[in-house]
Amino acid sequence: MIVVRNARVLTPSGIEDASVVIEGDTVHSVGAEPEANGHQVIEAGGAWLGPGLVDLHVHLRDPGQTWKEDMRSGARAAAAGGFTALVAMPNTDPPVDDRTTATAAVERAAGIEDVEIVAAGALTRGRSGEALADFDGMFEAGVRIFSDDGDSVPTAGLLRRAMAYLRDLPGALIAEHAEDRSLAATGHLHEGEVASRLGIAGLPALAEELVVARDLLLAATTGTRLHIQHVSTSGSLDLIRRARAEGVEVTSEVTPHHLALEESAVEGLDTNFKMYPPLRGRDDRVALVEALRDGTIDVVATDHAPHTTAEKEVPFEEAPRGVIGLETAAAVVATNALGGDPRLFFERMSIAPAGIAGLSRHGRLVEKGSPANLVLFDPNLRWVPGGFASKSSNSPFAGIELTGRVLMTIREGKITYEGGSG
Numbered sequence: 001m002i003v004v005r006n007a008r009v010l011t012p013s014g015i016e017d018a019s020v021v022i023e024g025d026t027v028h029s030v031g032a033e034p035e036a037n038g039h040q041v042i043e044a045g046g047a048w049l050g051p052g053l054v055d056l057h058v059h060l061r062d063p064g065q066t067w068k069e070d071m072r073s074g075a076r077a078a079a080a081g082g083f084t085a086l087v088a089m090p091n092t093d094p095p096v097d098d099r100t101t102a103t104a105a106v107e108r109a110a111g112i113e114d115v116e117i118v119a120a121g122a123l124t125r126g127r128s129g130e131a132l133a134d135f136d137g138m139f140e141a142g143v144r145i146f147s148d149d150g151d152s153v154p155t156a157g158l159l160r161r162a163m164a165y166l167r168d169l170p171g172a173l174i175a176e177h178a179e180d181r182s183l184a185a186t187g188h189l190h191e192g193e194v195a196s197r198l199g200i201a202g203l204p205a206l207a208e209e210l211v212v213a214r215d216l217l218l219a220a221t222t223g224t225r226l227h228i229q230h231v232s233t234s235g236s237l238d239l240i241r242r243a244r245a246e247g248v249e250v251t252s253e254v255t256p257h258h259l260a261l262e263e264s265a266v267e268g269l270d271t272n273f274k275m276y277p278p279l280r281g282r283d284d285r286v287a288l289v290e291a292l293r294d295g296t297i298d299v300v301a302t303d304h305a306p307h308t309t310a311e312k313e314v315p316f317e318e319a320p321r322g323v324i325g326l327e328t329a330a331a332v333v334a335t336n337a338l339g340g341d342p343r344l345f346f347e348r349m350s351i352a353p354a355g356i357a358g359l360s361r362h363g364r365l366v367e368k369g370s371p372a373n374l375v376l377f378d379p380n381l382r383w384v385p386g387g388f389a390s391k392s393s394n395s396p397f398a399g400i401e402l403t404g405r406v407l408m409t410i411r412e413g414k415i416t417y418e419g420g421s422g
């Protein structure tokens with residue numbers, strides 16, 4: 001039995017100052033502290049206790065590139081970041097694109113204890129953008145989220161066929177990485193002021209917005225549920241708002257780094273600031289924070305993309321795209337967007353993503369009988385990230401002071417992370 005004393009708890013009736021007792025994999029009570037001795041008692045000191053965080057967008061590099069990350073190290077990083085569930089993108093080697101690869105991914109994920117790993121499947125065979133993947137085989141293996149993340153589905157015709165097919169599989173979701181290759185292929189950072197000053201080819205906002213517009217039109221005509229990954233421009237937000245007003249069933253995500261950083265951060269050509277979509281201008285960043293608060297954007301997702309130091313220690317143009325994010329996400333989001341609002345923090349980082357992924361044991365308000373998938377988060381604790389549990393350390397936030405820290409993560413009643421005392 002675990003007792004978390006003096007927490008600010010996200011319950012069905014709002015935020016309550018309470019003690020929470022966990023027994024087995026379940027919340028046993030929320031309220032006054034129990035009398036009995038012999039419990040493991042955790043003093044929360046007013047930190048937030050809510051449902052464990054859920055990340056819809058993680059690259060675990062397993063199988064195929066396990067020198068960057070693997071399921072086990074990724075799960076440790078996730079637990080250290082307050083996550084109890086994550087969706088693993090299928091761009092592994094081999095990619096998850098049929099019954100065999102999906103079954104292997106689901107079975108290996110089931111052996112991981114620190115976090116629930118949900119395997120996503122590719123939209124096209126081999127992620128080649130040429131033919132549809134084996135949806136029936138993957139669906140029967142348990143896959144519900146389909147994405148060619150890293151690339152968009154290149155043609156409207158192919159995506160429309162994918163949408164028509166997946167519309168009939170209950171719970172299936174298409175998640176799109178929006179990037180028009182013909183506009184983006186030669187770019188390395190946002191096509192804006194900083195790119196022109198440095199004389200490096202940029203990725204225009206248009207590369208994202210064209211694909212977002214196309215996908216929303218296709219979702220409207222097929223009636224298929226669509227999730228847009230890592231939205232980064234205010235133009236994309238306008239398109240999403242308009243589509244929603246017209247009844248299109250679309251959700252979207254933003255990364256912590258797009259909430260916190262702008263193109264100016266790339267000025268020093270530190271490759272730990274290179275990712276897709278790139279860090280945009282100030283107006284875009286401000287619009288993203290606003291959209292996360294007003295609900296235009298449903299969730300924060302990290303796009304955790306590990307690369308080793310050797311891989312990143314090359315000229316900016318040659319460096320691989322992507323940054324890690326699991327261990328800093330909660331703090332970056334609290335520092336830059338949702339720090340004063342526990343209800344909204346848990347909504348965007350746990351409740352909404354669990355709902356989108358259909359994870360019934362995650363994203364639940366804390367009450368008697370709810371699953372003990374929980375995070376204890378101190379919104380006021382200042383710390384400087386470093387010494388990551390991930391195998392990679394390509395973080396733009398290493399060495400930068402953040403406000404808000406995960407103190408403890410509990411998955412199915414077991415403590416998977418404990419630390420963060422400063």
Ligand SMILES: [Zn+2]
Nearest residue numbers: 149150177229
């Ligand atoms: Zn992506």
